[in-house]
Amino acid sequence: MNPQNHSSARGGTQPLSGVKVVDLSRLVSGNMLTHVLADLGATVIKVEPPRKGDELRAWQREGMSTYWLAYSRNKDSVELNLRTGDDMARLTVLLADADILVENFRPGTLERMGLGKDRLNALNPKLVVVRISGWGQTGQFASKGGFGSLIEAMSGFAAMNGFADLPPVLPPFAMADSVAGIYGAALALAALHGQRGNANASVQEIDLSLFEPLFSILGPQAAEFQLTGKSTPRSGSRSPTHAPRNVYKTRDEKWVALSAGMEGTLARLFEGIGYPQGLQDPRFSSHEARLKNIDALDALIQGHITQLTLPEALEFFAVRDITAGPVCDIADLLEHPYIAESQLLVDQVAPDGRTVSVHAAPYRINGQRPPIRRGAPALGQDNTAWFGAAKPSAEAGPAAAAQPT
Incomplete structure (x- = not known):
């Protein structure tokens, strides 16, 4: 199957049918961004290193890559060794007619790979490039590691989360990455809209840090501190803005x-x-x-x-x-009538044949949720579709320092 037919075969008539996304990212932020786009019908090509693939595959429970299963459905997977000339050439073929490129390398890595803005502009001037990093592409923090836990601590979230007489509390999920990914999907589509029909288009680069989106959703913290001289205190389930707002224990220990x-x-x-x-x-x-x-x-x-x-x-x-x-936990929700009626959970078969529930697209368009067109791909499952019989190149050449943020 040639790539053009491969792209349209599963795109159907979804809102982003015909949009081609190349995803070089690792772990949560980029995968969340392209997860949103893939559910809307975009063809998302996950470019993964040979043998181990995206590190998200290693986030497992009972031997199953649950995060990969949930956030990489509707995507393609190709194995490419970007330390070799042959596979870099294959990547440029993908980029030549792509609409969006997503990466979350350390700032400067894309340039060291020979894919700086000038090169990309010569290759595909209508490309939108979303560059995710911990702290942004420039400035004194640009080279600092940017894992979400650091951002959740420094942004002010942990300081306001929890109880006043107990330590600050980090979130129990990848909050900073997820917020950035959702912001990034909207930004990518806005930039893509601007590129359409623009005869003088040039590559649009979006500098998306993990810090800034999370900081932006925490409310008017700066303004309130300037007005009161006080930071938002940790108040458990109470609210600093209105009362009553709390959780209360019932007679049956619920x-x-x-x-x-x-x-x-x-x-x-x-x-x-x-x-x-x-x-x-x-x-x-x-x-x-x-x-x-x-x-x-x-x-x-x-x-x-x-x-x-x-x-x-x-x-x-x-x-x-x-x-x-x-107050529900997941055991409650699996049996909750709201979940059943809304069909928010759907069964998905993992590569090992086991069936588990994952979230459906969390919205409806004209009364219908976008379908899960295919399950999360096995590593390199789509190499033949995109490159014919070519195999990933063997390890060779200098490291590209392609580290996730």
Whole structure:
């Protein structure tokens, strides 16, 4: 099958059918970016080093590459040894008619590989290049390792996450990489839109750090510090902006989450827990007063919730139109009617034949979720489709220092 037919055979009529993406990235950030594009119908060609492939394949549970299974569906895999001339030539063939190139090497690596902007511009002036790094392509931090945990610590996230009397808490998933990847998908498509129909197009480079997108979603931290002189404190499940907002333990040892900052909701809550004068109580009569007296407010709510089982608590909130819901773990969600009704989990067969559930595309277009057109590919599964009978070149030549950020 020639590459053009290979591209269209599984693209269908999805929004990004006909868009060709070459993904040189490793681990989460680039894979998240191209995961978004692939689910929308783009042909994503994962370029992987021989034998071991993308390091994401090594993130396994019970011998299964679960992250690879979830985030590399709808993609192609080719094995190329980019330390050899033959395979670099094959890469340039892919890039010659590509729309988007994604990489997350250390800054300067692409140039050392002979793929700086001038070379890419000569090869394909309509190319959009998304360059992901920890701290950006320039500046004193450019050469610093940029793994997500460092960004989650330095961005301010860890300092505001957790409880005041306990250490700062890093997220239990690749938050910085994931946020950057989703930002990167939008940026790549915006740049691609600008390239279309532009007779004087030149390569568009997007400098995307892991730090800046995460920093941007943490709220107006700088403005609030300048106004108050105080950093956002760690407050557990409470909110620094409104109250009540917390999790409360039920009689059957479950948890329910409540967010009731609006006065109408609060009035119904106070009435329901048997304290109808709540909004007249000076401790709870204003937004500022409730934040100041949050311990007393939480104690009042918890005193009522502790008498109820989780189903009873959910019914209590539902009949009063109070914004509350259960705290679920994945075991709960696998049996939850919302998940079943929305068909958010779909079965996928792993390369070893086992079947597990993965998330479907997390949106609908005209009432339909984009399909999983194929499962995550085995390493080098699509070499023949893109290069014929050619095999990856043997290890040779100087290292390209192609390290993921």
